[in-house]
Amino acid sequence: MNDLVQWDLQEVQEVITSLKHKPGALFPILHGIQNLAGYIPAESLPLIADALHQTRAEIHGVVTFYHLFRMTPPGRHSLEVCRAEACQARGSRALEAHVKAKLGIDYHQTTTDREFSLEDVYCLGNCACGPSIRIGDDIIGRVTPEKFDQLVDELTTVALEIRS
Structure with missing residues (x-):
């Protein structure tokens, strides 16, 4: 189709x-x-x-x-994980592994429900507050696996409420 x-x-x-x-x-x-x-x-x-x-x-x-082009439809929420050195020093590699496991996708992929697309980025300019992610236009710092799970749950709940 x-x-x-x-x-x-x-x-x-x-x-x-x-x-x-x-x-x-x-x-x-x-x-x-x-x-x-x-x-x-x-x-x-x-x-x-x-x-x-x-x-x-x-x-x-x-x-x-070029990674800026995609050949598949994006998810409703674009999610970027900072992979720059400052965020790595603050634990972004562990967060990165958690994000991929939680969403069940790798970079440049979209979840099967088309809620989230995952991209990597090499600096969000939020170095002092790493590890950082961006969801849409919002940069969020000091992201732990627990905080990430909460963010995903909130976005998914809002999406479900909108559809109801």
């Missing part, structure tokens, strides 16, 4: 058409599509390749090389 419906493909095509004549058009196109859909759908790769006179493999190679 396609993740995109027909009107999404039309909007993707509009992004491509509006940007394909710019110098270095590939990155603006990829950013535009990801801003539109939240990710780079596989169905968009042939459209991009045709517009830029490149192969699908070339486009796929760029999308998969």
Whole structure:
């Protein structure tokens, strides 16, 4: 089953058409599509390749090389764990292992319920309060495994209440 419906493909095509004549058009196109859909759908790769006179493999190679692009739909909550040295000195490696186990995913993956996407980041600018994470736009410091579990439970509970 396609993740995109027909009107999404039309909007993707509009992004491509509006940007394909710019110098270095590939990155603006990829950013535009990801801003539109939240990710780079596989169905968009042939459209991009045709517009830029490149192969699908070339486009796929760029999308998969850069971690800022995703080829799967993101979760409702984007979660980043800081892996910089200051956070590591304050216990981020143990937190990182706990986060992955709790969510059942690795970096650059999304939970099966599509609640959380997990990304790594190499500095959140919150070094004195490490280990730190970012959930959406909120940076949270001094995160312990227990505090992380509480945050996830709160976000999941809010999501369940909204759906009810």
